[in-house]
Structures are given as structure tokens and as C-alpha cells.
Amino acid sequence: MIAESLYQELILEHYKHPQGRGLREPYDAEVHHVNPTCGDEVTMRVRLGDGGKVLDVSYDGQGCSISQAAASVLHELATGSTVGDSLAVVDEFTRLMQGRGQVEPDEDVLGDAVAFAGVAKYPARVKCALLAWMAFKDAVARSSA
């Protein structure tokens, strides 16, 4: 059954019990990203501190398990990290997602996000996984601007 590689336990856990969900104050930038092909959407806020520290990543949205779990995992990885480190994870995650299943993920960089490796084999679902991560990248760029 192929779907088993897609719906990893960790993804389902994050979908059922999203971490850090809900929009919080204060924040430096807010962005809203949508995936027009399937209607998934996410609103994301970032709060940055001294030394490029990511103080909070808060979000709300709706969509499939992949898109919503990806937002939850992102929250866990980015909050408390630095802008530099978190964007490095975004880059590695993007590389993995766009690798059509041919890319060997760097588990040290990705942490829990490695659970999404199976998504790369489903071109139609890659955008779901990337939605929140692209929103984060956008929000960071806006708050640093």
C-alpha cells in the first residue's frame, strides 16, 4: 500500500494535534498563502527578536492533512531557532519536496520534517507540504525588510 509512505504516523499526529496553532500577538509580519488548485490556505505570523531569533511562529489555516501537519512541524522547528537556521531548514525541505523522491533527505537538518519525504513522490501533493513553509519564508522576508 503506497499511501503508507505518505501518511506517516508523525504527519497524522501533527494533523490531529497541531502544535502552536492559532494566530498570536505581537508579530512583525503576517502573510496569507493559498493553493488555488485545492483551496488549502494558511495565514502565518512571525515574531523576530534580537540576533535574528525567531520568537514565535503562529498560524491558522485549512486544508488537507499534509498541508496542516506541515505548518505544525514548521512551528516546532522554527520557533526558538534563528532566521538563518530556520531558512536553512526551509531550503533543505524544499529541495526534498522538489526532488521527485530521488533526493536523500538530510535528517540532521530536517528533524521531524523528514517524515514528509514520501510526499515528494506525489507531485500533486508537494504544493500542500510546501504551503506553510513558503509562507514562513515570505513572512520572514517581510519582517526583516
Next chain:
Amino acid sequence: MTETLFDVERIRKDFPILSRELPGGRPLVYLDSGNSSQKPLQVVNAMRDHLEHHYSNVGRALHVLGSESTEAYEGARDKVAAFIGAPSRDEVVFTKNASEALNLVAYAFGNPLAEDERFRVRPGDEILISEMEHHSNIVPWQLVAQRTGATLRWFPVTDEGRLDLSGLTELVNERTKIVSIVHQSNVLGTVNPVAEVLARARQVGAVMMLDASQSVPHRPVDVAALGVDFVAFTGHKMVGPSGIGVLWGRREVLEAMPPFLGGGEMIEAVWMDHSTYAPIPHKFEAGTPPIVEAVGLGAAVDYLTSVGMDDIRRHEHELTEYGLAALAEVPGLRVLGPKTAEGRGGTLSFTLPEVHPHDVGQILDDAFGIAVRVGHHCARPLHLRFGIPASTRASMYLYNTTDEIDALVRGLHHVQKVFG
């Protein structure tokens, strides 16, 4: 189930794709015919035979192949005309698809070349559609409204997924230029009460069009009996190929319309500064048409006729009754549209609590080879009406079986287990 008169196993043998195996040894359970139907050998062979033995351009070549191709192309028009009860073959216009047929008609409204009062549109005039339309029957009318200053209005949809006609006399009024609604909803399955709406449209002198993309493939449709002015449908949903659709229009109305696309074959004579146009239907068929696709559509119509549209409707009605009952057993499942099979076709759209349709569709496909459609099915406003972003849709056709519905229900139970 009683399938004694309708030999679905024999029908399935005509569709080779239904017995193919998917990767991983899964059988195919095709429940996405509302999206596009599969093709029987009879259609495939007719198209192949035409390409191998008769193909040439139509209408203009004087050689043997040209006349054989023309005969086949125009023969397909005769078949389609007979299939839908068109009073005249000239009223059948071949288009690219149903969307093009709808756009062709919309283009006439507010067009300065249209001299007929029925097509004149001024600010304050109204265009009436419904909340259950496919985007193809929404966007062309939005464009007309933007172009002319007309107001776009719509029939609401009831909680049960029926057209809400309580405001009929106000919605269809002296300012209404056209009423364009779907005959059978591609999401709800609802079959709309054409006669009631048409009677009111006639009272106020409005033109009426039906998007019949989901009705012509599934039930006997007689355009003369319906009595409307225009009917649009598409070949690929009725066991024919993609790339060909049909606009049927009453002769007198089609003749009052300006051309749509300009080009070869749609003219009578051309000078450098002006042209005169061919009579209908060719006035609306500029350029080389989808010749082989028309031949395929003709074969599709022959095939459906040989099976019998009444029998197809009965078979799908039984599947719908069976499907509605079976889906009711799935905990929390909410069916969009009528809960009984009366006045509805075999389109079963639904939501599952806490599971997004994309996840439902992915697991049904990956684990069981069940092909359904997920998303808004090109009817986003209807989904907004029901307060949901998307739904899962199983849509049935003449080749589907109760076993396949059982497989769907088993699949849904598995989905709930994964997300439980």
C-alpha cells in the same frame, strides 16, 4: 440488486480500460465519470477506422477521401440530432466542448453585431444563473455582465440541494435577458425542474439555456420536448472523445445570432472589407473542425442508443439508491444534495468529518485503486454555499456496479481508520 435486464458485465467488456490493473496489482474502480467517461471499443474502433481509411479535411475537398470524411462528419451531426430529438440537423453545432458552447451563446449577448432585440443588453438588464452552476456556466455570464453593465443574478440552492424557486417570479422578470441553468448538477446530482422555470422565462420574453453536460450522457434528453432555446453538452462525458462538444439551438434563435469565431468554412463569400456568412450550423464552425472526434461522438451516440438510454437511466437510478443507502452507513458522512434517488442522478458528493477530501481521494486511490474526484469540482460557489472548501465525489455511469460501491464504502471505512 436486480440487474437482470441490464447486463453490466457484458457492457464492461466493451470498455477494456475497466479491466486493467493499476501498479501494485490493484484493480481499477472508476467512479469519476462525471469528470470524464471511459470509451468503449466501438468508439475507439470507429475513430481508428476513420483515420486509417477515410481521413481528409471536410467540406472543401472534392476527392474521394474528402467526400467520405465529410459524409462521416455530417453523419455524426445527423446521429447527434436524432439522439437529442433536434427538429433539424442544422440546429446541431459542433464545438470544442460544453464550455465553448456556453461561451458561444454568451458572446451573442450585448454584441453590437446582434441586431435582434433579444440579444441587446443594457445596464440594468439581468442575466440569471444559479448557485449550483459549474464555473463554465458562471464565468461566461460574468464576462457578459462586465461587458454590458448587466446585473448577474442567481437562483439560490436549498439545504437539500434543490433549486430554490421561491423567488422565481421576482428573479425572472421583465429585465431578464437570459436564464442559463444546469440541467443536472455535477456536484449534487439534482435534476432541475426545467418546465417551471421555462414557463416563467417565456412570460417575460427571456431566452433560456441549459447546461446539459451531466444529463445528456445519463438520461433520455429530448430538446424539443424540453422547449428551451439552447442546450450545451460535451462528448467526453458520454463515452465519446474529448475535443468535441455540442451546442443545440432553435434554428430561429441561432439564425438571429452573430458569428462567434471567424475563419474558413463559416463564410459564404469574402471580400477584403466584409464577408457574408454560411447558414447554420456552419456559421458557427470556423476552421477545420474536430473531424475524427465528431466521428467518435457519432459512434458514442450509436453505442448509447444500442444499450438504451432508458435502461442506462434505470441502471444508474438503482446504483444511486444503492449508493445513497450504502454511504449512509459510513459514520458521520454527509451527502451533498438530495438524500433520495428521486429527481437526481448518480453523482454522490460527500464530506467526512475531520478528513480532508484530498486525503480521502489519495487513500482511496493508493490503497484500493478507486478513482474519485476531490476538490470543488469547478463549482466553488456551491461549496461556499454549503460552507465547505471541497468535497469527495463518486460519479457513476452505465458500466458501474454495486460491487464498486461496496469497494468505495470499504475504502471509506479504511480512510476513517487511518485518520481515527
